[in-house]
Amino acid sequence: MSDSFKFEIDGVEVLARRGQSIMQAADEAGIYIPRLCDVEGLEPQGSCRVCVVKQNGRVVSACTQPVIEGSIVENESEEILGYRRDLVRMLYHEGNHLCPICEASGRCELQAMGYRLGITQATKYPYLQPVRPVDASHPDIVLDTNRCILCGRCIRASRDIDKKHVFEYVGRGIRKRVGVNGYNLADTDIALSDRAIDLATCPVGCIIQKGRGFFAPIGERQFDKRPITLGILPVKERSEQ
């Protein structure tokens, strides 16, 4: 049995290898499927659902769903774009997002995704305006959970790459948030060299390095130059911008 086979994304024939997710095969073919909880170098978690597609008429998350040989995948249909807009809108409504004063503005994947999806107003749902903690106890790092979208990228990076387990989900339902393995950040063994702290790990402005705020001027920020798409710079280069 051959290791590779064909399937279709929005009418384009794509080659996949057995065991690949829809997203992996799409990436290799140069077709962008939007994502927020998935990032290069970390195991997919399948939680944000922004990568929603239809495979043979069934709604699935592209980052975790294996490609089926000969399947028909819808990525850019109006129905799928509508789902993604709603998912991204809800992320804005669940947290406290004040982009004009946010350190991550211009390099934030949530903001860039909003632009990409053409979300021009965010008044479809009520704002929850949760009261969430800001942990500035550490000499080098701030954790501002007001902007957290619960993508789990910091959790996986700390657990799987740094081998430290600094971050974890705490609470349930609407009170679920990211907490740290200690009373506060200063109580943990987190370090600036950790992958969890790399600026490309947190997709929003939740994990901030002290002394590096607003390091790129307007016009020079990552998504000033181009919209969020496939081939966003490799992790190491992205953290330099």
Ligand code: SF4
């Ligand atoms: S994290 Fe992103 S979406 Fe939230 S306030 Fe900052 S720039 Fe805006």
Ligand code: SF4
């Ligand atoms: S702190 Fe950042 S990386 Fe961690 S879960 Fe929240 S948004 Fe994701």
Ligand code: FES
């Ligand atoms: S990128 Fe697939 S569920 Fe988040």
